[in-house]
Amino acid sequence: MPLESKFSEVAENRLYSLAYNKSIREHKLMASRCKKCGYLSIPPKPVCPKCHGSEIDVVEMKGGGKIAAYTVVAVGAPLMVEEGYGREKHYCCGVVELEEGVKVCARILGVDVSKPEQIKVGTPVKMDFVETFHAADPTHEEGERTFLAFTVLEKP
Amino acid sequence: MQKRRKLGRGVAVVGAGLSKFGAYPRGVRGQDIFVEAYKEMIASIDKGFDPEDIDALYLGNLSSDLFERQVHMGPAVANRIGIVPKPTIRFEDACAASGVAFREAVIAVSSGIYDVVLTGGVEKMTNLDTTHVTEVLAAAMDPDTEIAAGETFPGIYATIATAHMAKYGTTVEDFMRIGIKNHYNGSLNPHAHFDASITDLMKRKAAAALKKGLPEPSWADEMEFLHDPKQNPVIAWPMRLFDCSTVCDGASCVLVVAEDIAKNFTDRPIFVIGTGQASDHFLAEREELTSLRAARIAAGEAYAMAGVGPQDIRIAEVHDCFTIAELIGMEDLGFYKPGEAVRAVREGENRLDGKLPINTDGGLKAKGHPIGASGTGMIVEIFKQMREEAGPRQVKKKDVDLGLTHNVGAHGSTVVINIFERR
Numbered sequence: 001m002p003l004e005s006k007f008s009e010v011a012e013n014r015l016y017s018l019a020y021n022k023s024i025r026e027h028k029l030m031a032s033r034c035k036k037c038g039y040l041s042i043p044p045k046p047v048c049p050k051c052h053g054s055e056i057d058v059v060e061m062k063g064g065g066k067i068a069a070y071t072v073v074a075v076g077a078p079l080m081v082e083e084g085y086g087r088e089k090h091y092c093c094g095v096v097e098l099e100e101g102v103k104v105c106a107r108i109l110g111v112d113v114s115k116p117e118q119i120k121v122g123t124p125v126k127m128d129f130v131e132t133f134h135a136a137d138p139t140h141e142e143g144e145r146t147f148l149a150f151t152v153l154e155k156p
Numbered sequence: 157m158q159k160r161r162k163l164g165r166g167v168a169v170v171g172a173g174l175s176k177f178g179a180y181p182r183g184v185r186g187q188d189i190f191v192e193a194y195k196e197m198i199a200s201i202d203k204g205f206d207p208e209d210i211d212a213l214y215l216g217n218l219s220s221d222l223f224e225r226q227v228h229m230g231p232a233v234a235n236r237i238g239i240v241p242k243p244t245i246r247f248e249d250a251c252a253a254s255g256v257a258f259r260e261a262v263i264a265v266s267s268g269i270y271d272v273v274l275t276g277g278v279e280k281m282t283n284l285d286t287t288h289v290t291e292v293l294a295a296a297m298d299p300d301t302e303i304a305a306g307e308t309f310p311g312i313y314a315t316i317a318t319a320h321m322a323k324y325g326t327t328v329e330d331f332m333r334i335g336i337k338n339h340y341n342g343s344l345n346p347h348a349h350f351d352a353s354i355t356d357l358m359k360r361k362a363a364a365a366l367k368k369g370l371p372e373p374s375w376a377d378e379m380e381f382l383h384d385p386k387q388n389p390v391i392a393w394p395m396r397l398f399d400c401s402t403v404c405d406g407a408s409c410v411l412v413v414a415e416d417i418a419k420n421f422t423d424r425p426i427f428v429i430g431t432g433q434a435s436d437h438f439l440a441e442r443e444e445l446t447s448l449r450a451a452r453i454a455a456g457e458a459y460a461m462a463g464v465g466p467q468d469i470r471i472a473e474v475h476d477c478f479t480i481a482e483l484i485g486m487e488d489l490g491f492y493k494p495g496e497a498v499r500a501v502r503e504g505e506n507r508l509d510g511k512l513p514i515n516t517d518g519g520l521k522a523k524g525h526p527i528g529a530s531g532t533g534m535i536v537e538i539f540k541q542m543r544e545e546a547g548p549r550q551v552k553k554k555d556v557d558l559g560l561t562h563n564v565g566a567h568g569s570t571v572v573i574n575i576f577e578r579r
Contacts, residue, residue: 103441
């Protein structure tokens with residue numbers, strides 16, 4: 001096989017970043033699952049962090065979960081400032097524990113950011129996605145980008 | 157299965173110095189600030205030394221690349237302090253850069269390949285505005301998940317804080333108590349960026365208002381001041397301004413030598429008896445959110461090497477990039493059980509006159525957090541305290557024979573622990 005084909009092979013490898021972000025654009029959250037020990041990891045890893053196994057499946061997450069930890073940010077990341085967030089418009093993000101047991105860092109929607117102390121760890125959420133326009137940076141071209149988010153479920 | 161490692165030969169610190177921390181004017185370079193720390197380090201060596209004796213420079217620095225558009229900082233510093241052509245290495249482990257540089261200097265000297273290693277760190281951060289500093293620091297996180305989520309550095313520690321609050325009932329007042337302690341200590345440290353206690357700041361604000369002819373503000377106490385959103389705005393809830401370390405410029409510098417030649421430099425060397433380091437995943441990939449596993453592993457390794465336990469430590473520098481970080485550091489180091497460090501915080505056990513003083517120099521909170529300088533900056537403080545040279549903030553109790561530094565890179569994806577002994 002010519003070495004040139006390595007470029008597309010790396011780009012398309014489902015255990016590397018480009019493929020993970022492509023799945024996010026398709027509104028899918030993918031995890032790697034070790035064939036040997038079943039350990040789940042997001043983003044996917046080419047080697048199992050638990051047992052070093054390298055026989056890995058890529059599986060789609062169902063999208064249900066609960067808030068494991070969160071923050072409401074006032075001094076925003078440049079990415080969020082670009083979206084209009086900051087001192088005047090706070091946003092929530094944090095760690096969500098999925099029903100599959102694996103955790104992921106994401107944006108959290110549907111909470112009252114003016115009362116951060118009332119947001120509760122353990123609150124059920126479901127997967128959502130945010131699409132926003134961004135300028136180019138060293139790893140992305142200018143244009144629409146899709147971000148993983150979770151929305152708090154309406155009270156049952 | 158923890159390996160028990162040991163140093164090949166004894167290692168000591170014989171000199172230590174710090175630049176003033178704070179905002180230097182634009183155009184002052186990192187290497188200039190390092191010279192200030194180097195000069196103070198030289199002045200601290202009782203019997204003097206010959207720069208020709210330096211075998212190598214091990215320098216910690218997060219990102220002169222992004223802050224100053226300067227790479228290859230090692231030779232730039234060597235050039236400025238006149239030690240060319242000695243070999244130099246720059247260490248980048250986020251906020252643990254110089255803690256790691258120091259540990260590697262210890263390993264190099266203990267191996268016998270070098271006898272004298274100059275180690276330290278530097279960062280010139282204030283050329284950039286807050287948004288861009290935030291961006292540089294956030295670059296130590298996972299771009300695909302954490303940065304995409306909008307996490308910032310204060311944000312990621314605030315995230316850890318809510319997990320700790322939910323699990324243990326920790327309150328925002330507990331975080332504030334840590335900030336109050338560190339600001340008080342910083343008020344006694346002339347090198348500190350914030351050389352003011354919260355009470356001092358309240359007085360200054362009141363005086364400034366009067367001078368402008370405005371009504372004099374009044375707060376019942378420091379806690380009320382810290383609850384005032386005008387004075388202490390939220391950065392990333394529950395972390396407010398006075399929970400966050402300061403963005404500033406600074407350098408620190410330590411001379412590491414083989415134990416058998418330490419007496420050539422001073423009759424009062426401080427010995428390095430334990431060192432440990434570990435890495436960890438990004439936050440969401442960890443089993444636990446309320447503790448840094450890398451800190452527990454690194455501490456375990458350092459304690460085992462030193463042949464001591466957490467109960468033996470008499471003074472510590474605990475990485476307080478945010479107040480929550482100091483709290484969980486106290487637990488990860490084994491000083492207190494998980495969830496129980498708040499008891500010590502509430503009872504003032506870690507103040508200058510407490511049973512276990514922590515961050516006697518004001519910590520990263522008040523002394524300042526010029527990232528690359530912070531790790532060896534902690535070692536400078538332990539050196540001064542153990543030699544009873546810390547001036548007005550000198551710990552009065554006489555048993556400060558064992559000290560520890562806990563230096564965290566990013567959100568705990570690197571932690572390096574070093575243990576020191578006064579004999």
